Amino acid sequence: MTRLCAATLASLPATVRRPAYDRSALKPGIVHLGLGAFARGHLAEYTEDALEQRFGAWGIVGASLQRPDQRDRLQPQDGLYTLLKLAPTGPELRVIGSVLDVLVAPENPAALIARLASPETRIVSLTVTEKGYCHDPATGKLKTDHPDILHDLENPDAPSSAVGILVAGLRVRRAEGRGAFTALCCDNLPSNGHVLRGLVRDFAALTDDKLAAWIETDVAFPATMVDRIVPATTEADITEVAKLIGQDDAAPVIGEPFRQWAIEDVFVEGRPEWDKVGAQMVSEVAPFEFMKLRMLNGAHSSLAYLGYLAGHETVAEASGDPVFARFLQGLWAEIIPTVPAPQGVVLEDYAKALLSRFQNPAIRHRTWQIAMDGSQKLPQRLLGTIRERLKDGAPIDHLALGVAAWIRYVTGTDEKGGAIDVRDPLAAELKRRAEAAGSNAEALSTSLLGIEAIFGADLPGEERFSKPLAAHLASLFGKGARATAASLG
Numbered sequence: 001m002t003r004l005c006a007a008t009l010a011s012l013p014a015t016v017r018r019p020a021y022d023r024s025a026l027k028p029g030i031v032h033l034g035l036g037a038f039a040r041g042h043l044a045e046y047t048e049d050a051l052e053q054r055f056g057a058w059g060i061v062g063a064s065l066q067r068p069d070q071r072d073r074l075q076p077q078d079g080l081y082t083l084l085k086l087a088p089t090g091p092e093l094r095v096i097g098s099v100l101d102v103l104v105a106p107e108n109p110a111a112l113i114a115r116l117a118s119p120e121t122r123i124v125s126l127t128v129t130e131k132g133y134c135h136d137p138a139t140g141k142l143k144t145d146h147p148d149i150l151h152d153l154e155n156p157d158a159p160s161s162a163v164g165i166l167v168a169g170l171r172v173r174r175a176e177g178r179g180a181f182t183a184l185c186c187d188n189l190p191s192n193g194h195v196l197r198g199l200v201r202d203f204a205a206l207t208d209d210k211l212a213a214w215i216e217t218d219v220a221f222p223a224t225m226v227d228r229i230v231p232a233t234t235e236a237d238i239t240e241v242a243k244l245i246g247q248d249d250a251a252p253v254i255g256e257p258f259r260q261w262a263i264e265d266v267f268v269e270g271r272p273e274w275d276k277v278g279a280q281m282v283s284e285v286a287p288f289e290f291m292k293l294r295m296l297n298g299a300h301s302s303l304a305y306l307g308y309l310a311g312h313e314t315v316a317e318a319s320g321d322p323v324f325a326r327f328l329q330g331l332w333a334e335i336i337p338t339v340p341a342p343q344g345v346v347l348e349d350y351a352k353a354l355l356s357r358f359q360n361p362a363i364r365h366r367t368w369q370i371a372m373d374g375s376q377k378l379p380q381r382l383l384g385t386i387r388e389r390l391k392d393g394a395p396i397d398h399l400a401l402g403v404a405a406w407i408r409y410v411t412g413t414d415e416k417g418g419a420i421d422v423r424d425p426l427a428a429e430l431k432r433r434a435e436a437a438g439s440n441a442e443a444l445s446t447s448l449l450g451i452e453a454i455f456g457a458d459l460p461g462e463e464r465f466s467k468p469l470a471a472h473l474a475s476l477f478g479k480g481a482r483a484t485a486a487s488l489g
């Protein structure tokens, strides 16, 4: 079978939508750090739409910060790939053309820094996942003892972290009298623009106060809320897409049809007309962010741990199980009072829509995938909500069960005694603490609650949290995830 690339676009079946602009004239304007499936299914599609509406120099150069895989898949395809949107009613196929090239940071850091420093580059966007910011998730502050940060301080011209890379590019721009770019964080972090600004400024200040001050005044860091469910691509997806488009595509992206993007409209060097193609330009992203992080991601993580423990492989299976569907309703009832509704949104309707998005049988989003990196995710997904509920003296039973399920999960052994492949930057510490406590639920929950980078200094002393947490954990060990969720009524 032929491989998808610029030369084969014309022979795609008519059912496959393809770039409706002159791609050979497309110049780069965006560098995207962390070009995984999510960015290719979200930012790159919005940009594709914007290019179709009004053509401009907004092509994307992706950068992989770790492995060359993405570049190796995309370069032979001239950056082209299929976006397969799966609605319960059927598939929709589209080849995306907005990605022009992919750089691999560890292979050639100088080339990436030069691209960031190029006058063509006006936006540097990021999806490097929560742990990619080398910060303390409980406080949002830079971890100055993080190995990547230490490495980047030693090697400022060959940085490995996203923050180090941004600062290296900005340093050259300033030295050469070029203007700054906009750094657009598209990760699921609370106040993501503000947090990124602090990290970049604080890292720069470790070596160069003047650069830090210039960053503070000249670089824009808009806050964003991003949303589309895009599971990691599997071999089965690759086979399926080849069948549908009649060509080989080594890098397809599979996602749900729903997408949302709320952006604070502060850009120093312009932006694509994303607002003309569905992105919401808003002055205040926080209500969108609270709604999405707490209601979608908070439910996702809780369901991932409980569902995985109960033997459900995907979110669709777990949320299709009536016990967990009821658990989700109870969870959302606890979360909703802590969320200021964005204008025009009824949060109960948002919750209903979430349930049907989760239950979309065409999307195979593995509970294991979402369970990854819990130590980096819990603070913004569940713990902030718990703090607010406690302040109001409101019940937190469902929220606490989500956290208990995480603790049960990171012990590394499932309900049948099988090993769980726990992926987390704190995995070693979690394992050590779990082994020391054994299956003594109280000792285990006290020990994990003591990790200040996750739970802060306040939550361990909060009995209204620690007691139900330990009780839920004992129940998870005793009767399992499904029966425990069922017992919440």
Ligand code: CS2
Pocket: 188, 226, 227, 228, 229, 230, 296, 297, 300, 301, 369, 370, 371
């Ligand atoms: C998920 C998110 O993997 C995860 O932790 O909760 O990737 C989720 O699918 C997206 O944020 C949806 O927009």
